[in-house]
Amino acid sequence: MIPYTPPLDDIRFILTRLIGLEALSALPGYDGVSAEVVDAVLDEAGKIAGEIFAPLNTTGDKIGAKFDGATVTMPPGFQAAYQAYVDGGWNGMPVDEALGGQGLPWSVAMPVQEMLQAANLSLALCTLLNQGAIELLSEHGDAALKATYLAKMISGRWSGTMNLTEPQAGSDVGAVRCKAERNGKHYLVKGQKIYISYGDHDLTDNIIHFVLARLPDAPEGTRGLSLFLVPKILVNADGTLGNANDVRVVSIEHKLGQHASPTCVMAYGDQGGAIGYLVGKENGGINAMFTMMNNARIGVGIQALGLMDRACQQALSFAETRIQSRDLTKPKEPPVAIIHHPDVQRMLMEMRASIEAARALAYVCAFAVDVSKKSTDAAAKAAALRRVDLLTPVIKAWLTDLGNEVTSQAVQVFGGMGYIEETGAAQHMRDARVLAIYEGTNGIQANDLVFRKLARDSGTAFNELMAELNGFLPQLAEDEKFARRHGQLTAALKNLQDSVDHVLQLAASNPAKAASVAAPLLRLMGNALGGFYLMKSAWLAAEDLKNGAGDSAFLERKIATAQFYADRILPYCGALATSVTQSSAVIN
C-alpha cells in the first residue's frame, strides 16, 4: 500500500498565509500559538497519522469490527493505535486547558483531524464522535456529571456516542420514540436506537452514550426531546467502574465501507430501564444537540477532505510509476508513466484543485470557529458565529460531495487495478460514500442553508462574507498576471450573489421551489467560495515568490492549481446559477 504523507506544507500555508498566525495568536488564550508550536503539533500529528493510524487502514477494512452476540471487538492493532493517540494527549487538543485539554485552536485541531481521518477514517471516527460528546457535556452538563465524566472523556480514556436515529426517525429526529421516565435522581431510558457509530468497541473501558428520548409528558416533535447521558458501565461515587448498565448491542451493520467502525443497533432498558442522567433541561434535548451540530458537521467535511487527499496521493503515486503507452507528442519514444498523458493530468488536477479549494474553505471556517469562541469583541464574535453557521452546511455537503467524486476519480486513475480491492483505491470510495449521508444528509444541509442560514437572517451573514470577498477582488485586478482570474472570479461571485438573492425571494414566496434549487445553490456556494480562497492563496503564493519567501516549487504549484480551478471548475458556477434562477417549476 502506498503510504500516507501528511499534507503539512499545504496546511502550514493556509495557517500562516491565508489565515495568518498573527490573527490566531491575537485571540485570548491563543497567544502561545506560534509558528514553532504549530509546526511541532502538525509534525507530531502527522507522525501519529502516517505511522500509527495509516498502516492499519487496510486490515481494518478487510477484517472489520466483529460482533459476537454480546460485545464488539475491533480489528487487530486498533487498541494499541488508539492508546498511542490517548497517551499523546491528542484527544483533548482543542479543549480548554482548564478542563484538562491542550487549549489549541480549532484552526490547528481541524487539520490534525484531517490527517487522522485520512490515515484511518474508521478509527478516527471514534475520536470525532467523542469530540462532539465532550462539547455537549461541557456546555450542557451539570457540575456533578462533568466531574464524573468529562476528564476521562477529554483524555480519551472513555469514548462518547450520539444516539439519535431510530427506524422511523432518521432525518426526522422529532419522530424519536425512545422513552425516559423520572426515577429519583436519575431517569430510566428504554428503547432501540440504530446506526450508532461506536455503540460498542474494546478501545476504552467505558462508553458514554448521549441518548435522545422522550419523557411521558413531553410535547410531540423535537420540542419534546430530552438528552440523557447513559454510561455503558455505571460509575461509582469514587469514580471507579461499577455494574453494567441496562444497555445492550443487538447487532452491527454490514456496510459498504467503514468496516472497522462498528455501526450498532442499541437496545436500552431491556431489563427495565437503562440508568440515564439528564443533560441540560427536560425537553431541551434538541437545543443541546444543535450546539454540537456545527462542529460535528464540519468534522464530517474534514473526513471527506482527508479521504480525498489520501486517494489523490495514491492515484498520483500510481500515475508516476505505471508505464503505459507512448507520449502523444513523442510517438517514437518508449512508453511513459501515465502521468504524462494529458487526460490523466486532467484527472489529477481536478482532484488536486478540488482538494485545495475545499481545504482552504474548511480552515478559513475553522478560524471563524476560533473567533466565535474566543474573541472578546462582541461584534466580531457574533459575526464569526454567523459565518460559521452559514458555512457549516456548505462545508459538510460540498466537501462530502467532492469526497464521493474525488475518491471515485482516484479509482479511475488506477484503471482496472482500481476495481481490485487489494489495490486499496476502492476502499476510500466505499469509506467516503456515507459522509454525504450521515450527520444530516446533504439534502438536509441544502435546506439548512436556504431556510436557516440564508432566509432566517435575510442574507446578512452571506452579504457580510460577500462584502469581504469583493473587497479583496481589486487586489487581483491590479496584478496583470491575475487580471484574467479576476474576471473569472468576479463572474463566479456574481453568479453566487444573483442566485442567493433569487433564492431569498423564493424562500418567502415559494418555499417548495426554493427547496428544489437548494442543492445546486449549495454546490454553487462551495464552488465559488472554494475558488475564491484558492485564488487568494495563489495570489499570496505569487507574493511570496516575488519576495523569494518559501519553496518556489510549492508556490508555483499552488498558482497552477488555482488557475486550473478557475479554468475548469469555476465555470460550473454559471451552469449552477442558471439551474437555480431559470428553472421552471417542473418537479412533479
Place this chain on the structure above:
Amino acid sequence: MIPYTPPLDDIRFILTRLIGLEALSALPGYDGVSAEVVDAVLDEAGKIAGEIFAPLNTTGDKIGAKFDGATVTMPPGFQAAYQAYVDGGWNGMPVDEALGGQGLPWSVAMPVQEMLQAANLSLALCTLLNQGAIELLSEHGDAALKATYLAKMISGRWSGTMNLTEPQAGSDVGAVRCKAERNGKHYLVKGQKIYISYGDHDLTDNIIHFVLARLPDAPEGTRGLSLFLVPKILVNADGTLGNANDVRVVSIEHKLGQHASPTCVMAYGDQGGAIGYLVGKENGGINAMFTMMNNARIGVGIQALGLMDRACQQALSFAETRIQSRDLTKPKEPPVAIIHHPDVQRMLMEMRASIEAARALAYVCAFAVDVSKKSTDAAAKAAALRRVDLLTPVIKAWLTDLGNEVTSQAVQVFGGMGYIEETGAAQHMRDARVLAIYEGTNGIQANDLVFRKLARDSGTAFNELMAELNGFLPQLAEDEKFARRHGQLTAALKNLQDSVDHVLQLAASNPAKAASVAAPLLRLMGNALGGFYLMKSAWLAAEDLKNGAGDSAFLERKIATAQFYADRILPYCGALATSVTQSSAVIN
C-alpha cells in the same frame, strides 16, 4: 428486494416514435419487424430479465463466483438462469437467421440487453462478451473455424471470451507479450492474461477464448498482434469435445463489484503450448479486434443504462414508501413519504432525466448500427457507419460516467439505509464502477473521440449529425410550448459546435492540449445530444397528446422530464464549453 420492472413503455416509445418502426422495417431483412413482433420480443425479454435473471442478482453479489484452485463455480441458480436464456434462443437474437440466429435488429437487441444487464449484470456480462466473440468469428474466422464453433456460440451452448490484457498491457494493447508459434495447421499459444471476464465458469461445457498474441517474427506494437481462437476443450473433427487444451485459470480477482462475474488470470501453454487457431491474418489481430469494438463499447454503455434504471426504480420505490418529516408547505399535517420533499424529487428527476436522455441517444445509435449493417444504399450505409463510429465513444463514456453518478445518487435517496449492503442500493454502485474503466477507459474514449472520430474525418460525421439536429430545431420553435426549450437547446448545440470546432483546430496545432480537453468535450457532446433526443421525444409526446394517442400520464411525464433536463442539466453545456475553449494550458 424491490423487483425489477422492465421499462417497456419507454423502450417502445423510442422504437416507435423517435426511431420509427417504419424506418426499421424498411431495411432489408427487417421487413418482418412489426409492432407486434417488437412487443412480443420485449415482453418476453422483460420476463426473462425480471423473473429469471433479477431474483439472482443479490445472491450473486453475496456468494460470488468461487475458484477452487482449478475451476470456477458460479453462484446457485446461475446455471439454470443461463440455460433458460439459451433455451429461449436469446443469445442469437441479433445474429442473421442464415447463421442460426433470430435476425432481429440491434435496435431491438440492445433494449433486450439493457433489461438483462439491469436485472443481473454479472450474469448478463457473459452474454455480452459472447456477442462480441460471435461477431469476431463471423467476420474474421475461416470457414472451418466457423463450421466448428459458430453455431454453438450463437446458440449460447459455448461462451466466448476476449483476452487482451496483460500486466504491462492494459490501455496499451500494443505492449502484449503473449507468444504464439506456428505448429503445423495450428499455433501454440503461451503466456499469461489478466482481467479475463468469464475466463472460466460452469455455465457451458466449453469456453472459446479469443487471445491476442505475438508471432516470433512479428513487428512491434499493435501491428504485430495476431488473434487466436483457443478453446478450453479441444473439439474433435465430429464436433464432440476432446481433450482439455493447455489453458489454466491461475486465480480470480477480489473486486469492488460484479462479484458473480469471474475475472480470471489465465495461463496459456504451461504444458508446452495451448493449441490455437488463427482468426483473420497473421499480424492482423488488432484490426479484427476493432471490428467488435464498437458494439462491445456500446454494450458497456447499455450496461450502465440498465444499472441506472434499476437503481432509479429502487430509489423511487423507496421514496414512495419511506415516511419521514412533514411536507414543507403543510407543516401541520402528518409526516409524508419522502418523495414529497423537493430535494428528493430533484434527485429522482436528475436520475430519470439522465436515464431517459441516455436511452434515447443509445437507441438512436442502435438504429444507426442497423442501417450501417443492412442498408442497400451505399451512401446511407457509409453515413450510418460514420455516425456509429462517432457516437460509440460518447455512448460508452458518457453513459458509464452517468452510471457512476446515478447509482451513487440512488444510494443517497436511501439515506442511511443506502449504506447498508442488505438494502441492495450499494451493489449497483459497486457493479457500475468498472464500466467507466473496462473496454477502454473513459479517458481512452475521449481521446478516441477527438483524434479518431473528429479529427480524422475533419468533423464530417459530426457536422452531418449537427445538420440533422439543426434541421429539426425550427419545429420546436414553432410550438410556443417549446419556444423556451428551443432557445435552451440551440444554445447547447452551439456550445457543442464551437467546442468541436475549437478542438479540431487544437488537434492539429496542439495535440496535448486537445487531449487535455477531450474529457469535457465528450461530456458536453453526450449532454447536448442526449438533451436533443430527449427534447425531440418530448415534442413527439406532445404531438401524441394532442392527437389523443398513447397513455397521457406517460406522455406528460416524458415532457416534464425533458423540461427538467433542459433547465437543470443542459446548462452544463455552457460550463463545459468554457472549460474546453477557454482553458489556458496550465496542466503540468
